[in-house]
Ligand code: BES
Ligand code: MN
């Protein structure tokens with residue numbers, strides 16, 4: 001889909017469809033009023049008769065509105081004006097785009113972007129509109145031999161803004177929104193691919209493709225490299241797999257070399273059977289999504305590279321399958337991590353932390369300013385927060401605050417969880433420096449505590465996205481989260497968020 005921004009009144013638009021909003025209790029928004037005036041009260045008539053009451057989610061398509069240049073006008077119900085917030089704004093955009101796709105209009109001008117959302121700037125509204133519009137039209141049908149084609153899909157969307165002096169910042173926000181949306185689409189595609197296609201080697205190839213397109217530095221570490229580095233914790237997870245493990249390192253150098261990089265680490269378990277601690281078979285297919293941390297950091301990298309942000313960003317992905325087999329790690333095995341700390345592997349299904357801990361030690365060589373890891377780490381996090389918020393842990397409160405704010409700003413929210421020492425005790429092992437599990441309770445926290453033992457040398461945050469990275473059920477699929485949160489965090493750091 002193509003996007004553009006225009007200032008000008010709705011009645012003078014030549015596009016195939018003009019979209020304006022109506023609040024509940026039949027109150028026209030300003031653009032709707034302008035159209036109504038030009039059309040001699042045509043819209044207010046319809047509204048008065050009760051054909052469009054402004055209920056959230058309702059739509060009404062009008063043809064050949066008198067007195068205007070529009071072939072079609074789409075009225076979109078916005079709900080109660082006093083309740084109109086971020087979520088309602090997003091829903092209105094989603095409804096609009098889905099409906100437009102069914103109208104037969106190739107292009108549309110939407111006048112929703114100028115709606116007031118409390119405390120949200122015009123840049124915010126444009127960014128969100130672009131992100132949500134692309135998210136709403138995302139499809140993953142490359143494995144269907146018969147695709148259900150949209151008959152006449154929407155090709156071009158023009159966002160109307162009220163004032164000319166809003167154009168410049170709207171253009172920038174549009175670029176940001178599109179970069180984020182494309183980053184999300186990449187993350188969704190990688191997540192949705194079946195695990196026989198999207199294995200560690202595939203992820204490494206995709207990193208190389210991105211490196212080529214955006215002129216990034218890319219290095220792929222192979223098993224012998226990892227052996228030399230002493231990454232025995234990571235390698236222990238790969239023991240049962242026939243697919244070779246990879247450690248992917250991808251860097252965008254947008255700032256001076258002296259500027260310390262932000263490092264993102266993404267869990268890349270391309271399929272998690274649980275290993276010898278085998279998972280139950282119900283819904284095991286969903287463990288193809290266990291690389292969504294990796295997919296999201298690749299999505300963020302693509303967005304950052306596309307926006308050419310003046311920052312140094314490195315992305316690290318430990319990638320492997322977690323499979324059972326004659327060579328697989330046994331419960332009770334003890335391994336020495338790259339940090340030198342020994343780990344008694346009590347449950348081979350707690351594999352995410354085992355690959356992340358070595359990646360988190362490896363990042364020390366980049367002298368990072370900040371490290372954030374992203375992982376579908378624990379079922380316990382899904383129990384705690386469901387699919388609404390990602391679990392956020394940090395060894396520095398100001399970093400946690402910045403990430404929470406980025407989550408609110410992008411409506412890709414996280415919730416701050418504790419990393420108190422009291423939980424560390426649960427990881428005690430009688431035989432090694434630590435066990436890899438902490439028992440039945442507080443599983444998301446003990447997993448984060450485990451990681452914290454490897455991140456003492458830098459500012460670090462951990463996002464547990466087990467509940468937010470994909471949806472189950474009828475509209476099953478990867479969500480592209482937390483690409484919006486992380487990209488907003490980076491935009492904020494780069495001083496580019498208006
Ligand atoms: N990939 C899973 C976490 C997961 C489970 C994500 C369900 C989404 C839905 C992870 O590797 C795992 O298996 N974790 C175990 C840890 C336990 C053995 C301590 C879990 O959560 O059950
Ligand atoms: Mn597991």
Ligand code: ZN
Nearest residue numbers: 269272290352
């Ligand atoms: Zn896992």
